[in-house]
Amino acid sequence: MVLLKALDGCYGDGPDAIAVDGVTLSREQLLGAAGVVAARIVGAPALAVLARPSVETVIATVGGLLAGVPVVPVPPDAGPKEREHILRDSGAPLLAVAAADRDVEAYGARVLTVDPAERGDAPAEPADGAAFVLYTSGTTGAPKGVVLGRSAVAAGLDALAEAWAWTPEDTLVHGLPLFHVHGLILGVLGPLRTGGRLVHTGRPTPQAYAEAGGSLYFGVPTVWSRVAGDEPSAKALAGARLLVSGSAPLPVTVFERLRALSGHAPVERYGMTETLITLSTRADGERRPGSVGLPLAGVRTRLVAEDGGPVPYDGETLGELQVRGPMLSDGYLGRPDADAESRTADGWFRTGDVAVIGPDGFHRIVGRASVDLIKSGGFRIGAGEVEAALRDHPAVADAAVVGAPDPDLGQVVVAYVIPDGPVTGEQLTAFVAERLSVHKRPRRVVLVEDLPRNAMGKVLKAKLG
Structure with a gap:
């Protein structure tokens, strides 16, 4: 090929x-x-x-x-x-x-x-x-x-x-x-396959993006947050055709500010190193904040419960996302053990991500099963849902939610929050409880100056605590 x-x-x-x-x-x-x-x-x-x-x-x-x-x-x-x-x-x-x-x-x-x-x-x-x-x-x-x-x-x-x-x-x-x-x-490789131009800005600063004069822009949420916070740069992207965000969830507040300033609702997509990109909203389709859209051409998805059974596509029930498609990798180099763990007997790739799928097929990623699925008092709580609720607070710049061991409940919800104004943990707990089920509220809120991240902007939750 x-x-x-x-x-x-x-x-x-x-x-x-x-x-x-x-x-x-x-x-x-x-x-x-x-x-x-x-x-x-x-x-x-x-x-x-x-x-x-x-x-x-x-x-x-x-x-x-x-x-x-x-x-x-x-x-x-x-x-x-x-x-x-x-x-x-x-x-x-x-x-x-x-x-x-x-x-x-x-x-x-x-x-x-x-x-x-x-x-x-x-x-x-x-x-x-x-x-x-x-x-x-x-x-x-x-x-x-x-x-x-x-x-x-x-x-x-x-x-x-x-x-x-x-x-x-x-x-x-x-x-x-x-x-x-x-x-x-x-x-x-995208431009080298489609035939378009590539402008790599060296560093993804708002000013560099604004001055590049492109039609298609890629960024991770950290990049788009900085662009959205620089009003002249965000407005300069009005002449673009498409803004694409990936590698981590894009906060709804950033999505809406980009849309207000640039006129573009960002496209969000989902993928992994092992699968490349398998889900995306489309250039000619609806773009919902917090959603990674529909399967790409040739891709099939399914949600699986902990007992291996199917999960209803009701937009609420959590399940592990599994995928099939022509863009999947050939496996791990020299690691047949890891290959066996990542594939089901009937050939699906286990992403390890928790998701919900709506009746219309739109997918929303909740997070990693290993760190983002919190089991508290018999309830299964998606960390991403609590994080999204926290980010809706006007005094919250960003948030990361984890489960901490608890002798009574098994795990409790703990939120690490970067404040963007005066706010207390008690206020944030009450704010979440008003918007989600009460059992999803953080039992502890830690105010921090920053969150540990990798090069693509993903929060390293193993370093929290």
């Missing part, structure tokens, strides 16, 4: 088809520089890439795909232990870097310096095989390598192009990390 359709000469080739942090490349220049990388790595079992937001990262990624060598993005801020684990576990003998990083510790791999000025003949892109090995966040142990095949990536991007009406006329703007699905596969 050819992934890089926009590099085959059938699309226009402006001098700034790819722009990353102010450095521009035409498609011809990108193909030539990537051809040099491909020639140097052909036959390698994998190519690790120190994935800074740079044209060198894009060149190395394209070079790996052209050579048929699986690309292993390495977070640039990974600590020594994490970087060593990724390099050794993936078996990558080469680490591609920009010239400024040529002295980086590569833990036995050979450092390959990428030069954007070099030019070489690009080989024909292979039709099948693994495209990427992406490492999970490692919140429950050492990161696992997720093997994504070329056909899965192509199916995922094509399904998004259909849902979002993504065409060669679009200019995609984002400033997301290039070592995750969101920033790299959607945010770089």
